[in-house]
Amino acid sequence: MRFSSLFAPTLKDAPTDAEVVSHKLLVRAGMIRQVARGIYDYLPLGLRVLRNVERIVREEMDRAGAQELLLPAVCPAGLWQESGRWDVYGKELLRLKDRHEREFCIGPTHEEVITDVVRSAVRSYRDLPLNLYQVQTKFRDEIRPRFGLMRGREFIMKDAYSFHADKADCEREYRHMYETYERIFARCGLAFRAVEADTGAIGGSLSHEFQVLADSGEDAIAACSKCSYAANVELAALGEVSADAVTEEASAELRRVATPSKRTVEDVSSYLEIPVDRFIKTLIFQKDDGTAVAALVRGDQTLSEAKLRAALGCDWVRLADSHTVEKVTGAAIGFAGPVGLEAPIVADQSLHGIRGAASGANSDDEHLVGVEHGRDFGPGVTFADLREAVAGDRCPRCGEGAYTIRRGIEVGQVFYLGTKYSKALEATFLDAEGQTRPIEMGCYGIGISRTIAAAIEQSHDENGIIWPQPLSPYPIEIIPVSLTDTAVVETTEKLESSLREKGHEALVDDRDERAGVKFKDADLIGIPLRVTVGKKGLEKGIVELKHRGDGTVEEIPIAEAPARLAEKIG
């Protein structure tokens, strides 16, 4: 490819609306362009990277025995009504009507559609198992898209769905896909970690996320320092804590104190001069059945909604609005507490036996101090693991290690779905005994476009992108330093054609620009191997190979160049 004819409008300045480095660099390198909030064009270089990720994904999925198909982006409402998600998915689901006023949505995920395909064709256990996948544009009308390709509304996803006669076979496939994902992300040249995860709106009971490790990641993951356990902090298991400083605190008399307009834990803590870890933070939630529940964590802890959902056994919870809070506690937001509260209470296990604590008094502008579990609240309180893990928390799996927290970008997730969708959509089969049974399902997603952003977040420097070789838009770039020196031009052309004979398409910067401009653009675009062909080198009979990643330079004799370079491309 000749750079002079490539459509790659590079920029010296990053657009102001780009925040994260992957977004800035993708735009500056002329790979993507924003069209609307969370919606992007892929320009030629960006598309080549996208195709590389897709190619690796397809190769590994095919190798794993999955079959590619393509489902519609526009899906009829009926299927979504059958599964019940038409009502529960909310505004993230982009709904539209056709000319006959029939309702559709643009698919944010395709469990319904694929299940419809399978139920119409599968009759017998002999038709199973099946693993079907597609690479497709999805649309999720996110509340707040951001960070370029990291959280777009329209994005490209590989979604696979597997169908099985029994749970054991489904779990086998789950592990198989887990291993396939490890191969995929390893082949993409990414440093990643598979972690236990929440199942969220997709549903199901077992899930792992594949997180690319990067400081700018939106997710926090807890990993044990001793054993292999790792999980999203919202799900990372915490053992029962032994009596700590809080519970050893001498019991005090329950007292009511005035705390005018002090609503947050921080406000009240500094006002009363009581440490935040001796606060009982009381959050009022609404469950999916409409009832309210109070969730307690310590003032220094963050409640995990995922854990709360699990503890309550419900599909979703939502922080209650001010109206509900007032109804439940009899006070404005900021003054809720467990003492005398009518609503059901679930508390983090670390609050068991707490004494000498502070909490809201369920009365405007008042808090309680000297609160003691057992004496002042309970016994109806349910204790559970409700808080997000923090660095230093002990790992309950091995009981030895402590958690370290790292940031990650979720690029893939695997779910064991069970029969959630097959039951709702009546996707059944006849087993060997002639019994009608619902199909066991798993689903497996990879954010193709997000993987591109994650690769950049993980691998870049102040000059631009550093692509892992397998994702690079071109495997190698050749820069002829001069266009007037015939030896330079001829060597460049020979090198280009001999690489092409070996199956490698080089990007040749044949623009009539000064060398500095070409070098800067090369760094920005991030092709990992760069060959400089210049007069100086030719006089010595060599070309220079510069590695974009570590900046090292190798001198390669011209005659050996095609073979040596092809070898490095791999």
Next chain:
RNA sequence: CGGGGUGUAGCUCAGACUGGUAGAGCACUGCGUUCGGGACGCAGGGGCCGCAGGUUCAAAUCCUGUCACCCCGACCA
């Protein structure tokens, strides 16, 4: 949806407070010099100042509305 902010040339931004011929740098075109890490000179082209109303002799500037985009929060692959 709540809070904050921004819309002026392809990109980054001045100009607005105090209304009076629309600017700079980069990019682009031509010529010359230069030529291994974003060169220099000279000469050019390019703007419904987001959009719509209003005030005014006169609006990029003041007022109202609207749209778009960004950030923080709740939410989420």
